[in-house]
Amino acid sequence: MMSYKMEIRENMLPVLGPKGGKEEIQALQEVIESGWWGKGPKVAEFEEKFAEMVGHKYAIAVTSASHGQDLIMKAMGWKNIDVINPTISFIATAMIPLWNGFTSNIVDVEKDTMCIDPQDVEKYKKSNSELLIAVNEAGVPCDYEALRKVFGGFILEDTAHSCYTPGAGLGGDAAVWSFQAVKTMPCGDGGMITSNDKELIEKCREMTWFGVASTWSRTQGASGKPGYAWDYQVDLVGYKYYMIDIMAAICLEQMKKLPANLEFRRHVQERYNNELNSIIERPHHTETVQYYCAKVPNEYRDELIDYLADKKIHTSVHFKPLHKYTPLLQDRDYPVADEEWLKLISLPVHNRMVEEDIDYVIYWVNEFFNKED
Numbered sequence: 315m316m317s318y319k320m321e322i323r324e325n326m327l328p329v330l331g332p333k334g335g336k337e338e339i340q341a342l343q344e345v346i347e348s349g350w351w352g353k354g355p356k357v358a359e360f361e362e363k364f365a366e367m368v369g370h371k372y373a374i375a376v377t378s379a380s381h382g383q384d385l386i387m388k389a390m391g392w393k394n395i396d397v398i399n400p401t402i403s404f405i406a407t408a409m410i411p412l413w414n415g416f417t418s419n420i421v422d423v424e425k426d427t428m429c430i431d432p433q434d435v436e437k438y439k440k441s442n443s444e445l446l447i448a449v450n451e452a453g454v455p456c457d458y459e460a461l462r463k464v465f466g467g468f469i470l471e472d473t474a475h476s477c478y479t480p481g482a483g484l485g486g487d488a489a490v491w492s493f494q495a496v497k498t499m500p501c502g503d504g505g506m507i508t509s510n511d512k513e514l515i516e517k518c519r520e521m522t523w524f525g526v527a528s529t530w531s532r533t534q535g536a537s538g539k540p541g542y543a544w545d546y547q548v549d550l551v552g553y554k555y556y557m558i559d560i561m562a563a564i565c566l567e568q569m570k571k572l573p574a575n576l577e578f579r580r581h582v583q584e585r586y587n588n589e590l591n592s593i594i595e596r597p598h599h600t601e602t603v604q605y606y607c608a609k610v611p612n613e614y615r616d617e618l619i620d621y622l623a624d625k626k627i628h629t630s631v632h633f634k635p636l637h638k639y640t641p642l643l644q645d646r647d648y649p650v651a652d653e654e655w656l657k658l659i660s661l662p663v664h665n666r667m668v669e670e671d672i673d674y675v676i677y678w679v680n681e682f683f684n685k686e687d
Contacts, residue, residue: 320677322625327674329628330496330605333575333665334564341563348559353528356559360566361506364491367569368483370508372515375557375565376522379474379505380406382490385555386470386507387414387445389517395444398465400430401635401651403449407472408636411445419443420637422648427598428607428658429456431650436464438646443467448486450476452607452632453600458485475604478572483508493565496664498579498602499572501564504557517550525552575665579603582663582672589676591683595657605632609657618659618682625678630660 345356357375365373376382387397387410397411398419408418421434428451435446446465448456449472461469471486477499483489488509493501509515520527525548568575583603587596595609610618619629635651637644662675 320674320681323674324626326626326628327662327671328664328666329630329660329662331664331666332495332500332502334567337567337570338564341567342560345559345563351560352558353523353556354559356562356566357557360557360562360569363566363569364506365508367478368489368491368508369481370483370489371510372508372512374507374515374519374522375562376505376507376555377557378494378503379472379490379492380410381553381555382505382507383407383410383447383470383472384413385518385521385553386488386490386514387411387416388553389514389521390445390468392416392444394442396440396442397445397447398430398435398439398443399447399636400449400451401637401648402428402451402633402655403447403472403636404474404633405636405639405642407447407449408642412641416445418636418642420642420644422650423451423654424457425650425654427451427454427456428654429454430461432457432460432464435461439465445470447472449474450479450482452597452605453479453482453602454598455479455482456485461485475600476602478576479601487511488514493561493568498576498604499565499568501561501568504561504565520550521552522556523552523554524548525550528556576602578665578667579663582606582667585672585676586661586663589680591680593683594679603663605630605660606663607632607658607660609654610659612653612656614683615657615659618679621682622675622678627662627675627678629662631655631658632660633658 361373361375396417396419399407400423401420402423411418421438422431424431430448444467447470453475469486471489473482473489474492476482477491491506493499493504495502507518526546597607622629635655636642
């Protein structure tokens with residue numbers, strides 16, 4: 315029996331990517347024609363609907379999840395603190411504490427979830443460890459119950475990969491979300507802070523535009539007077555971290571599509587799980603499937619990446635350990651991360667894919683291991 319030989323495609327299949335359509339175009343047109351492009355009614359609508367979706371009382375739309383983290387650190391008023399974060403994460407997780415003059419105390423992860431290891435937190439926490447950033451790696455939730463037992467400070471839940479897993483964002487004292495271009499609910503770039511802590515949220519909101527109340531709020535009677543209130547009081551140092559209506563309009567349309575988009579991502583996950591060569595270690599099931607972070611024997615990983623690139627399949631690694639970057643070097647061992655990250659490979663999963671793309675990835679990954687037999 316002759317085996318089928320799949321033709322190599324002409325264009326590269328990206329590992330991640332956004333998908334929009336006529337709905338987003340129409341929403342953008344409406345904002346442009348409204349004359350209100352900055353922070354206005356669309357942002358307010360998005361904040362309200364997003365808070366309701368994730369189960370928090372309050373939400374603030376910001377320019378990115380990274381800026382959301384930065385705002386929380388500034389709003390809390392900490393000085394010279396130690397911030398605990400996992401070594402498997404995007405570099406922003408450990409870089410933002412450095413912006414604020416804090417130390418980044420990078421700890422190891424658990425082998426099965428690749429999330430922060432509570433035992434390592436307990437081992438390496440310091441007397442001034444006031445903040446812990448818990449990253450739901452690839453959408454897999456951290457063990458918040460175990461973290462609470464070993465850490466009594468502020469837990470910031472990084473839910474950049476968890477939009478939206480039911481219950482995500484509720485494990486910490488506050489959460490930050492990402493709408494960056496390759497996330498599950500993209501708008502180009504943007505983020506959200508959510509929390510039930512009214513005082514924290516109000517201070518963060520005040521800091522999103524140099525301590526000034528938004529122009530939109532000052533046209534809506536916030537001053538108690540009719541019309542636009544030109545005067546304002548500034549009581550603290552602020553920044554420019556607010557989302558604008560152009561981005562919020564895209565997010566609102568993406569939110570409507572989120573259930574169907576996540577269903578397709580889970581379909582990709584299921585097909586990979588069922589059809590890829592058994593040598594590949596499947597990732598934890600997630601509701602979002604932000605990434606499909608498989609593991610392969612480390613002697614094959616880099617060769618497989620190059621092989622798939624030659625077949626026009628883009629892959630990635632999520633992530634290289636943070637403790638390997640020069641500004642973040644640590645004087646300790648990372649037995650789990652140093653071994654496991656060498657096995658990681660992220661295969662394509664996004665809403666621009668079609669069934670033929672899934673077939674294509676499965677075929678060429680399996681071909682690679684068939685030739686190795």
